[in-house]
Structure formats: structure tokens, C-alpha cells
Amino acid sequence: MIKLNEVNSTNNYIKERLNELDNFECVFTMNQTNGKGRTGHTWVSEPNKNVAMSLLIKDDKIIKNFNLVSIVTGVVVAEYLETLGLNKVAIKWPNDVYVNEKKICGILLEGNIPEYIIIGIGINVNQTNFGELNASSIKNEIGIKIDPALVAVDINDILLDTLRHLDTNVNSLIERYEELDYLLNKTISFSYKGENIEGIAKGIDFDGSLKVLYKNNLINVNTSEVNLVRKA
Ligand code: BTN
Numbered sequence: 361m362i363k364l365n366e367v368n369s370t371n372n373y374i375k376e377r378l379n380e381l382d383n384f385e386c387v388f389t390m391n392q393t394n395g396k397g398r399t400g401h402t403w404v405s406e407p408n409k410n411v412a413m414s415l416l417i418k419d420d421k422i423i424k425n426f427n428l429v430s431i432v433t434g435v436v437v438a439e440y441l442e443t444l445g446l447n448k449v450a451i452k453w454p455n456d457v458y459v460n461e462k463k464i465c466g467i468l469l470e471g472n473i474p475e476y477i478i479i480g481i482g483i484n485v486n487q488t489n490f491g492e493l494n495a496s497s498i499k500n501e502i503g504i505k506i507d508p509a510l511v512a513v514d515i516n517d518i519l520l521d522t523l524r525h526l527d528t529n530v531n532s533l534i535e536r537y538e539e540l541d542y543l544l545n546k547t548i549s550f551s552y553k554g555e556n557i558e559g560i561a562k563g564i565d566f567d568g569s570l571k572v573l574y575k576n577n578l579i580n581v582n583t584s585e586v587n588l589v590r591k592a
Contacts, residue, residue: 361386361516363509368394370414371470371480378476383418384520388512395482398468399585409486410497411508415519417477422523426477427568427582430455430469431537432526433479436519437465438540440511446501450542453561453570453586457483458542462496479519485511530566538563547589548572550581558589 362385367373370387372394392412395403405412417423434455441449441459448460457465464484471477484490484497485508499505522529538544543561550557552574559574569580 361388361513364389364391366391366393367412368392369396369480370412371396371468371478374414374416374478375470378416381416383416385416386413386512386516387416388413388509388516390508392482396468396480397466403466403468403482405482405484406487406489409484409508411481411483411485411512411515413481413512413516415479415481415516417471417479417523418475419523420474422526423471423474423477425526425568426469426471426473428526428530428533428566429477429479429523430467431564431568432522432533433467433469433481433519435533435536435540436522437467437481437483437515439536440515440518441465441498444498444502444506446498449540451537451540452542452588453564454568459496459501462494464496464498464501481515483508483511483515534564534566543570543586543588548586549589550586552579552581561586 367389373387389412391407397403434451437457438449438451446459450458452458455467466482468480486499486505487497488500546561548561559572562571562573565571569582571578572581
């Protein structure tokens with residue numbers, strides 16, 4: 361694992377060194393100055409309190425399962441948080457990890473298929489103040505300060521092991537995802553074929569897409585923005 365005192369973005373660090381870095385190299389920092397989120401958002405994290413890590417995947421077999429990689433990463437982080445004693449851990453499709461209805465981890469996958477995938481993971485560990493954001497941290501949930509470097513090493517080990525056995529584990533991963541699924545049976549809105557529609561989330565498919573019940577049909581959704589519709 362490459363540990364950096366400071367970096368703009370661990371995902372970018374890998375992107376700029378794709379040829380030098382080996383398959384499964386992991387980059388970690390507690391001081392990410394320009395973190396990237398999904399759909400053009402930023403990922404902001406107080407210095408020296410949290411985990412920012414990225415894992416480089418160059419393995420063809422894993423890259424073929426791009427959509428599942430995203431799902432697997434969410435499941436690994438969620439299960440890890442449960443082992444630390446956090447309650448009410450859930451995954452909001454595709455891979456945001458929530459605890460007690462607050463976001464605790466964000467995952468950003470970037471890549472150029474079939475060459476590589478970068479799995480970027482941000483986990484709030486010891487930060488306690490999130491201002492206006494609906495967010496939480498390990499410290500806020502269990503009251504204990506944990507070394508972010510240990511969290512990164514643990515997640516890296518478990519994630520690598522799970523990815524290496526992806527082929528044989530798809531069914532159990534999907535089952536596990538569905539147990540953790542924050543959206544299951546909830547009404548969601550999203551854009552589909554140019555229209556903004558509402559449907560009921562019904563779990564995920566083998567390719568990692570979201571199954572949605574819409575006008576009595578199950579459709580598969582792969583859009584990046586799915587919103588929960590809060591019924592009055
Ligand atoms: C999101 O929730 O929008 C995804 C956030 C992803 C943040 C992580 S932190 C490590 C890696 N490097 C980045 O610049 N972003 C990801």
C-alpha cells in the first residue's frame with residue numbers, strides 16, 4: 361500500500377501513474393485536498409481524520425464485471441462497518457453506504473474498460489462535524505476513535521479477497537446486497553429514456569443494475585442518479 365501524507369485525489373494519483381503501478385496497488389491518504397465524488401461532485405473531508413483510498417484493478421476477469429465491482433465494494437464496506445459495531449448500515453444503490461440514514465462512505469469507480477478500473481473509497485472515520493451535510497462517521501456512531509490507516513488496510517485486504525473470488529460468489533453477494541438495500545420496496549424517481557419517472561425499487565440484477573417495478577413491468581436501471589421519493 362502506498363501511503364501519502366497529502367494528495368489532491370487518490371483516484372487521480374493512480375490515473376497519472378497507470379503504467380508504473382501494478383494490478384491491485386492501493387493508495388491511501390488521510391489528507392486529500394481535492395477529492396472527487398460521483399456525477400461531478402466534490403468529496404470533502406477534514407484533514408487527518410478520515411480514509412481516502414483507491415485501488416487499481418488491471419485484472420481482466422474482474423474488469424469484465426465492472427458493475428458488480430461497484431456492488432461488491434459497497435457490500436464489503438457495509439459489512440466491515442457492521443463488524444465495528446455500527447447499527448442500521450445500508451447501501452443506497454449503487455454503492456453509497458449509509459448508517460442511521462446518514463452517509464458514511466462514498467465510492468467512485470473510474471476506468472477505461474477493458475484496461476483498468478480505479479475503485480475510490482472515502483470513509484468518514486473520526487470527523488464529527490459535517491455542517492449542513494446529512495453525514496456521519498464511525499466516531500459519531502460508536503463513540504470510539506479509530507486509526508484511519510487501520511481501516512484502510514482492513515478494507516483493502518477484505519476487498520481484494522472478495523474481488524479475487526467474485527466468480528464464485530455472485531449469488532451470495534447479491535443476497536447480501538439485498539439484505540443491506542436501503543431502497544428496497546421504496547418509491548424512487550429517476551430519468552429513464554429521457555423522461556423523469558417513478559417506480560418501486562426491487563433489488564439488483566446479476567449485472568449490478570437496479571430492478572425497478574414500473575407500470576407492472578420490471579425494468580433495469582443503470583442511471584447514475586436515483587432519488588428516493590419521500591411520500592407525505
Ligand atoms: C460520492 O459519494 O460521490 C463518491 C465519493 C468518492 C470519494 C473517494 S475518496 C478516495 C477517492 N479519491 C477521490 O478523489 N474520490 C474517491
